[in-house]
Amino acid sequence: MVQVLGHDVRLISPQYVKSFVKTNKNDFVDAEVICEAASRPAIRFAAIKSxxxxxxxxxxxxxxxxxxxxxxxxxxxxxxxxxxxxxxxxxxxxxxxxxxxxxxxxxxxxxxxxxxxxxxxxxxxxxxxxxxxxxxxxxxxxxxxxxxxxxxxxx
Incomplete structure (x- = not known):
């Protein structure tokens, strides 16, 4: 749905993001960890399902x-x-x-x-x-x- 609006959608598997977690879980920390993982050049993205x-x-x-x-x-x-x-x-x-x-x-x-x-x-x-x-x-x-x-x- 977001792709229709022109956004580049990429899914990151939770197993790759987990290694970047430093503290307790909350929305702010989750967003920070996802951004950190997405900026890494070696990160692999999951395929988007129809x-x-x-x-x-x-x-x-x-x-x-x-x-x-x-x-x-x-x-x-x-x-x-x-x-x-x-x-x-x-x-x-x-x-x-x-x-x-x-x-x-x-x-x-x-x-x-x-x-x-x-x-x-x-x-x-x-x-x-x-x-x-x-x-x-x-x-x-x-x-x-x-x-x-x-x-x-x-x-």
Missing amino acids: EDQQILCALHRTRQGLVAERTAIMNLLHGFLLEFGVALPVRHAAIRRLTSYLEGLPPAFVALAQRLQGHYTWLSDEIEVLEKTLEQHTRCNESAHRLSAFDYGWL
Whole structure:
């Protein structure tokens, strides 16, 4: 947006600026350190992302966060069930068939486990929607399409 007004925009990676910090953090010190780092001839600037690249990064990070949350729910259910002596197989299909493992357990725990299962299912559905969105983006984006078609057989 600022580039449209004629300004030369350069992004400095925080790891390069950090070495110039001398005192506690505040806005004035931050601005001084950024100016100091930017004036150095050897400083490397980060590439500016387009809106599409920012959206794609946000989609990937959101999916990654949801996958981590889903894994946490799955581990939580496994731990709770082990406390009751029920060994649940370590697979997503086992969480979907959770009710068959809950027979004979206290009703309060069954209700809690079913709520966790519902949250797990919601997370799985959201992950699936994000994956479809990412897949659609790959089909529409020429660079992404070329990368996905590339043969990595040498790895």
